[in-house]
Amino acid sequence: MTLDKILVLIGSVLGIGLTYWFFLMKKEKTVEVISDSVDIVAEGGYQPEVISIKKGKTTKLNFLRKDSSSCLEEVMLSDFKIRRYLPLNETVTVEISPQKTGEYKFACGMNMFHGKIKVV
């Protein structure tokens, strides 16, 4: 095998490893919601991506879409039967009062970007 091929092989293996590490080994950072509302920015995903709220407490999730990608134009909190259109650069508030502990996922309308609500 020539040197260039060896370099391409090493580069590709590193690329695969890097992709795996970069996207799939991301550590979850949970933001604990202490007040009764939390601002979530939709821009290339959701920020914060994981929030933790108290069981039974009514919490307002203030979604603000800053990303013009059509992927993020809707947010779905299916466990709460909520599908909401997010106009660009406008805050849309969603109110939830989870009655059971556990993890509830939310996602964009195309199911590409995900977030999580941990109810404790």
Add this chain to the structure above:
Amino acid sequence: MTEVKQIFPIKGMHCASCVGLIEKSLTQMPGVKKAMVNLATEQATVTFDSDLCKEEQIVSAVASVGYQAMLEQDMVSEDQERIEKTKELKKLGIKVASSLFLGGLILWGSFPGLTNTAPGILKIFWVQLLLATPVQFWAGWDFYRATIPALKHRTANMDTLVALGTTVAYLYSAFVTAFPNVVMDLGLEAMPYFDVATIVIGLILLGRYFEAKAKGQTSEAIRKLIGLQAKTARVIREDREIDIPIDQVSVGEIIRVRPGEKIPVDGIIVEGESSVDDSMITGESIPVDKAKGDIVIGATINKSGTFIYKATKIGSGTMLSQIIKLVQEAQGSKAPIQRIADMISAYFVPIVIMLAFATFATWYIFGPIPTLLYALLNTVAVLIIACPCAMGLATPTAIMVGTGKGAERGILIKDAESLEIAHKIKTVIFDKTGTLTKGKPEVTDIIALGQVTENEVLALAASVEKGSEHSLAESIVQEADKRELKLTQVTKFKAIAGHGVEGVLDKAQVYLGNRRLMDQEKVSFSSDLAQIEKLETEGKTVMMLSVDHKLSGLIAVADTIKESAHAGIEALEKLGIEVVMLTGDNQRTANAIARKLGITRVLAEVLPDTKASEVRKIQEEGKVVAMVGDGINDAPALVQANIGIAMGTGTDIAIEAADITLINKDLTSVASAIQLSKKTMRTIKLNLFWAFAYNIVLIPVAMGMLYPFFKILLSPILASVAMATSSISVVSNSLLLKRSRI
């Protein structure tokens, strides 16, 4: 103090909870007396003291809870979402046209075969670079704009793949243009691939354009429902008729409706009569005659007469608002079948990027000469062809169209899960009274036994039944009223569930009820058994009256079968579904009714509190069971069944226990709901199959797996055509549901 009442259009509201949130924020403000928010008209009516509170403060209070209140001059009449979408579509259209035009020019100047006919200027690489650059960074900017923040948060989507793929093609081409000698020194032909980068961007944007157009149609049902709302109401205040905006109508207000007008809110007719077209709400095609005491539903159309009615439900309490809320919730819910797509979508894009690396290495190391070119083009093809969007759209678009279609027909589905389960139903259990029958029984026979007269039997029975809420009791009291009989005061009244009633009349102990009650109280009826059985065989319910433990009379009551019952049962049987009738009536009466309806399996003499266990017994036979009832008396049975179907009554459609509510009261809708579920599930399965098969089959083809055997490779341009068609086909397939007959 200057009290002002003002309307503020509100942007960004989507459900009833928004209404509560805004109202709460406004009423907490100093100076605000009253705030009423209407979801359907998207307006807030605020009564406030203008000395203490300014318009701007109201606007900012609404903004503080995440919505936008507008002053009259900013008012936008059309739905904001639609305006924004139209604007976006227009912008997208311009980008599509420009990139395909510029890409076409580049293709003309560079594609083997075509290039001979092209003007010389298009063959110049620097000109091609000049034409490709705006496509890459202006038309394709959205891909970058989505990719950059996504990478910042270590996430990726569709756009990431397109951005990566086209950037690789563009940068390689730019390099070839700038340093052709370097490329030639590597033994490669100095040939740029600007056509790949530009046409791919153009085609993917074109796909997105059609997809956005089609996706807009999936939520059409909600838009139609919101559009049904009347704008004004003609109220009668202090003997004067005035037109006011609908959100200023309060409960108890008297409203006049003239022929051809839309009924503004829900209420009860107090004067006049007319026929009303309910079709827009209930799907019922024939106008219904309404007179004093009848309920009218807001947003339906008054056909012929003029009437005056009292508003009973306004704002979010109206039937229309409840329907909108229910449909919105159903469309926001998730079908269990989607779980598999959910699981895959989380890993999909990173896996495709990893496959792209593997493709590059494999072609570079093992591929034919020129290896770099093969490696590059196949890597770009892998990145372009992967279409996770199709997987993401497969289920929700079908659910949206399916639930919307149901709502149009008066079939309200609680959530996607119910819609999914309904297609597996094997047995439908109907509660008899009020569901298969009208639930308004009439007295058909009165038999006096012993010394009493017919009217005395009826008067005694009516006196003791006066306090009962049972539908049979109502018919007896009504018959006594009709005959103008004088009723006696009853003491120690007691209703015995599933048996009858008892009470003391003129010191005599009176029982009125079925055989079980007489057995329990040891009242003998054996000598009159023949008469009782004869009546029961005719499908009548026989109630026995005993005075001081002696049988004094029989009253037979019969309920009429609903017009749609025969057709409803036939439709279910055509679908191969078993029909069961459940009733508290005795076996003989039940059989008589069942015979008339062609039902073979009958569960008779079921007490109200054992209905649920009867449902469980059938479930234990391994069947998926739907229970159809009125949702009030049989709530536990509806909950126990796999699918609880409630026949909507009056204006109350928010029946908690039901998974499906039929507001059209048409029994054929039970079969329609099951068919809708079957068709929606078929659409979802086809969508998922298409989305998965597409990605599973075409990604390996793009990687070049067929090359060693058939010398087949997929050009990145063809890959972009396939990618664009795949998500459009999923959305279009969901839209086909709209046209299906249920």
